[in-house]
Amino acid sequence: MKYKTVIEIMTEANNKNEASDIVGEYLSGDISSGVDMKCRTKPVLLYRRALAASVTALSILLVFGTIFAAGIKTGKQAMPALSGVSAVQPPLKTAPIDKKNVDFKEEWQKKHDQKALQSLSK
Numbered sequence: 001m002k003y004k005t006v007i008e009i010m011t012e013a014n015n016k017n018e019a020s021d022i023v024g025e026y027l028s029g030d031i032s033s034g035v036d037m038k039c040r041t042k043p044v045l046l047y048r049r050a051l052a053a054s055v056t057a058l059s060i061l062l063v064f065g066t067i068f069a070a071g072i073k074t075g076k077q078a079m080p081a082l083s084g085v086s087a088v089q090p091p092l093k094t095a096p097i098d099k100k101n102v103d104f105k106e107e108w109q110k111k112h113d114q115k116a117l118q119s120l121s122k
Contacts, residue, residue, distance in 0.1 A: 002044040010036045 009026065012034065013019035026035040 002046070003041050004044050005039065005041045008038040008040075010038075 009023050011019045011022045011026075013022055022033050022035060026033045026037075
């Protein structure tokens, strides 16, 4: 386990430079320099790193999931319509006179059936 130690050194000095000099003397071994020292030691909390890693991983997964879902939607919409695959047949484009002719309808139906059978046998 890792620990963190914080040392606080308090001195009585007239300015910043004098305080730094007193602390330097104390740290070099002069114990009689009139320095008060407080020391605190506590364990390093590793769960913060784990929490940060988890949040980062979840964010990345969320971004990739959103991109993937958007790609699926556009992929389905971008699929081209193939001719002859539709179950609904468009209306027959003929002249009004030919629509009333029974022979024309029978001839057209025969040709349509032949083409349908040919496409199934391929």
